[in-house]
């Protein structure tokens with residue numbers, strides 16, 4: 127196992143970065159070799175059908191800035207990204223606004239839990255994919271349906287993580303607040319919520335990640351801007367290279383939005399230890 | 405020679421201003437009364453066991469009472485009933501002549517595990533109760549500063565509890581309840597988790613604070629020495645569900661050692677020995 131020897135922190139950090147980059151480099155190298163050699167892997171993966179990494183890099187650049195192929199696809203990344211980001215943020219914000227308060231109440235009050243838990247358990251196992259046909263029938267094609275699916279999917283992890291976090295608040299802290307003269311509403315907002323922040327944030331991160339997953343599903347139908355619709359269109363045109371570019375951009379967007387959430391919260395909380403560092 | 409010379413060091417402030425005891429409460433506010441108090445915890449299926457039964461105890465305002473006894477005899481249970489965290493199953497529980505129905509700022513509780521809010525600074529922890537009680541901002545800050553100074557943590561006012569040692573955290577917890585000007589201080593093995601040296605320091609400080617504030621103190625402790633050093637009376641409890649009998653008060657021993665107590669003095673040791681025997685007698689199943 128690595129990391130058992132003592133090293134200066136910057137040496138350790140450098141080694142970690144080198145290791146991580148090395149593995150990424152290896153994956154790209156294998157990808158390139160596989161495409162050239164037309165490897166056929168398990169599951170009958172035909173590597174020969176993939177575009178080589180360099181082509182994908184060139185196409186990604188063109189997608190973002192144009193100037194390479196200059197077709198209808200060139201330079202449209204920002205437009206798609208912006209449309210998708212708005213849907214993701216809209217759905218995520220709605221899921222947060224519903225999931226956190228409901229989760230706090232369910233975690234804290236037995237009666238609220240008793241009232242809502244059966245409904246939650248009934249709806250939660252229904253996957254977003256199974257909602258799609260119904261949503262298309264009762265909402266119709268478009269951005270609304272996408273936002274609805276995102277809200278629905280992000281809601282449950284946010285709710286359940288909040289409930290669990292609230293239930294794990296040490297009773298001692300509630301006792302401390304009460305003996306200091308805190309009223310029930312003050313206990314809820316001043317003690318339970320801050321004490322549960324770490325778990326709530328975990329739920330938000332899972333929810334936000336899921337929002338990007340569901341985005342592709344939602345945008346697959348009847349929408350012409352958005353990263354999901356771009357991928358869907360590329361598949362219909364059998365443009366494997368564009369599909370791969372779309373995948374990369376969505377992956378990056380998901381990664382960056384998680385970083386933005388974490389750093390935003392860090393900025394908000396300052397050095398207040400509300401969130402246990404990962 | 406008695407006139408202060410210019411440049412001479414001013415005597416260090418040996419203690420806080422006499423404003424510590426704010427006397428906002430009536431003289432009897434710190435009186436504690438337990439009469440025939442029984443607590444039964446519901447057991448699964450079965451009828452349940454009495455953790456404590458038939459406890460009578462009267463504590464005068466300003467008195468310092470220590471509670472000792474083997475673990476499981478119901479010391480914490482009694483304290484939690486007085487705090488209002490749990491209702492008594494039977495009996496009368498009064499503080500300041502009023503029945504206890506819920507926790508309140510007139511009864512400050514100091515826990516063994518401190519119970520500080522980790523996301524608030526020392527100063528914010530101390531101001532917490534004042535804020536809940538809607539005191540004006542200026543007053544909150546002034547009172548908090550005063551009590552942070554009383555426990556000697558002025559330099560650490562902006563630190564978070566996680567950055568402090570156990571002894572310092574317990575000082576914050578004590579400042580936090582004292583800032584609320586409680587009539588009664590309920591302490592459940594407050595120094596149990598501290599090292600011996602810190603523990604001794606904290607005992608001195610608690611003694612000083614008790615004198616300065618005039619608050620009634622009920623201190624549960626494992627240490628008989630601590631009880632004899634601090635208390636006006638020591639309550640010895642015995643029994644407990646583990647012995648098949650409910651916990652209860654076996655004996656109440658007054659400590660007649662005066663103001664200045666020396667843990668090495670013969671009479672101190674004699675009293676310690678006697679209490680130790682009582683505790684162990686209560687521990688043996690009959």
Ligand SMILES: Nc1ncnc2c1ncn2[C@@H]1O[C@H](COP(=O)(O)OP(=O)(O)O)[C@@H](O)[C@H]1O
Pocket residue numbers: 445446455473474475476477478479480481482644645646651
């Ligand atoms: N919440 C509870 N539920 C059931 N039994 C309890 C509970 N709290 C305490 N007890 C029982 O009551 C008895 C007294 O406990 P406690 O007051 O904590 O004793 P002490 O503080 O003297 O060690 C013990 O037998 C304990 O197991």
Ligand SMILES: [Mg+2]
Pocket residue numbers: 479480481592
């Ligand atoms: Mg106890």
